[in-house]
Amino acid sequence: MTEKTIPFTREQLSDITARFPTPFHIYDEKAIRENARNLKNAFNWCSSFKEFFAVKAAPNPFLIQILKSVGFGTDCSSLPELLLSQTCGITGEEIMFSSNDTPAEEFKKARELGAVINLDDISHINFLEAHAGLPDLICFRYNPGPLRGGNGIIGTPEEAKYGFTKEQLFEGYRILRDKGIKRFGLHTMVASNELDPTYFIETGRMLFELVVEISRTLGISFDFVNLGGGIGIPYHPNQDAVPLDVVGKEIHKLYNEIIVTSGNHPLKIYLECGRMITGPYGYLVSKVRHLKKTYKNYVGLDSCMTDLMRPALYGAYHHITVVGKEHLPHDFECDVTGSLCENNDKFAINRKLPSVEPGDVIVIHDAGAHGYAMGFNYNGKLRSAELLLRTDGTVVQIRRAETAQDYFATLDLEMAATFS
Ligand SMILES: *Cc1c(COP(=O)(O)O)cnc(C)c1O
Numbered sequence: 001m002t003e004k005t006i007p008f009t010r011e012q013l014s015d016i017t018a019r020f021p022t023p024f025h026i027y028d029e030k031a032i033r034e035n036a037r038n039l040k041n042a043f044n045w046c047s048s049f050k051e052f053f054a055v056k057a058a059p060n061p062f063l064i065q066i067l068k069s070v071g072f073g074t075d076c077s078s079l080p081e082l083l084l085s086q087t088c089g090i091t092g093e094e095i096m097f098s099s100n101d102t103p104a105e106e107f108k109k110a111r112e113l114g115a116v117i118n119l120d121d122i123s124h125i126n127f128l129e130a131h132a133g134l135p136d137l138i139c140f141r142y143n144p145g146p147l148r149g150g151n152g153i154i155g156t157p158e159e160a161k162y163g164f165t166k167e168q169l170f171e172g173y174r175i176l177r178d179k180g181i182k183r184f185g186l187h188t189m190v191a192s193n194e195l196d197p198t199y200f201i202e203t204g205r206m207l208f209e210l211v212v213e214i215s216r217t218l219g220i221s222f223d224f225v226n227l228g229g230g231i232g233i234p235y236h237p238n239q240d241a242v243p244l245d246v247v248g249k250e251i252h253k254l255y256n257e258i259i260v261t262s263g264n265h266p267l268k269i270y271l272e273c274g275r276m277i278t279g280p281y282g283y284l285v286s287k288v289r290h291l292k293k294t295y296k297n298y299v300g301l302d303s304c305m306t307d308l309m310r311p312a313l314y315g316a317y318h319h320i321t322v323v324g325k326e327h328l329p330h331d332f333e334c335d336v337t338g339s340l341c342e343n344n345d346k347f348a349i350n351r352k353l354p355s356v357e358p359g360d361v362i363v364i365h366d367a368g369a370h371g372y373a374m375g376f377n378y379n380g381k382l383r384s385a386e387l388l389l390r391t392d393g394t395v396v397q398i399r400r401a402e403t404a405q406d407y408f409a410t411l412d413l414e415m416a417a418t419f420s
Pocket of ligand 1: 273274
């Protein structure tokens with residue numbers, strides 16, 4: 001069970017909505033810092049442990065700066081994500097570049113920044129060498145294929161587009177060894193939003209065993225393993241968070257059993273989580289605009305799926321709090337909708353809420369990762385602002401809301417007006 005609370009009182013929130021019109025995303029800095037410390041503590045047995053925050057989850061430089069200050073690097077997969085890292089002063093091996101179907105200019109930028117390059121395919125060795133040159137440290141992404149399970153979002157590994165087969169790993173490291181490369185990493189990531197801790201422990205075992213097998217066969221040694229991201233969060237109140245301390249402790253045991261006894265110590269341990277780092281600590285704040293009753297009850301908000309598309313895209317559950325009515329009976333069954341001309345534009349279907357009125361403030365939970373980030377402009381919907389609730393209780397705007405000018409910024413409207 002996970003209690004779904006909000007980090008502000010009704011009065012604080014009404015001050016915030018008086019200063020910043022809804023809808024907006026707001027992040028809780030204190031909770032982000034506490035959670036980051038917990039993750040580091042779970043791996044404090046490994047002095048070289050590092051988390052590379054998957055920028056795609058919440059690509060805001062203010063959030064990246066907070067995470068940088070607790071010692072996190074970034075995990076990037078596009079040129080703008082590399083530029084965001086650079087803006088925040090994150091360069092060199094503080095960046096993990098885990099991309100796929102990668103264009104040459106992104107490899108060039110990653111090399112220029114000295115990022116750790118994680119190749120998705122064996123053919124990218126030659127491509128990287130031809131376009132950007134080979135760095136002295138290279139990582140490969142492993143796809144274990146049908147041996148292991150997966151879950152819904154990425155699917156079973158053998159159906160996933162990512163990574164090398166096991167045979168390709170041996171071949172790839174051999175090629176690099178013969179080209180004189182000395183430093184190697186090994187990465188995998190085959191599930192997303194996984195809540196079962198066994199999954200991450202078994203990922204550790206799999207990568208540790210591979211490190212032993214590959215280094216023995218090829219006579220190379222590994223600098224790090226990257227266990228990927230994919231640690232889930234309890235979106236539903238009846239789910240539990242992944243016990244990070246258990247994951248850390250079990251991986252420590254496996255490290256001693258497999259890595260230390262085989263003489264492969266020291267080996268750095270990396271993670272590249274996004275969702276669990278900011279997800280539970282971001283909220284989409286919205287107001288009820290209209291109530292509608294036809295064959296069902298509809299609660300229409302001033303936000304829509306362009307602000308948070310997970311419910312529409314995956315049927316994902318996001319908890320909803322009607323601020324100030326938390327303790328009233330939840331006996332009003334409704335669909336909570338946005339204003340997009342798409343019938344899947346619903347934050348919740350058949351949800352039991354307290355009875356609501358236009359103007360009520362609605363908080364949608366767990367929107368801090370893959371929330372704002374997945375936003376889009378379909379139907380001329382403008383993206384919301386992002387706010388940060390600082391540890392001292394003050395609120396700052398860390399991204400303004402879009403205006404119609406932003407929406408038209410890539411058009412030449414003067415030319416269009418007289419076009420024939
Ligand atoms: C999306 C992604 C992540 C982060 O995943 P989360 O589920 O947000 O932890 C990490 N690494 C790669 C390569 C990814 O594609």
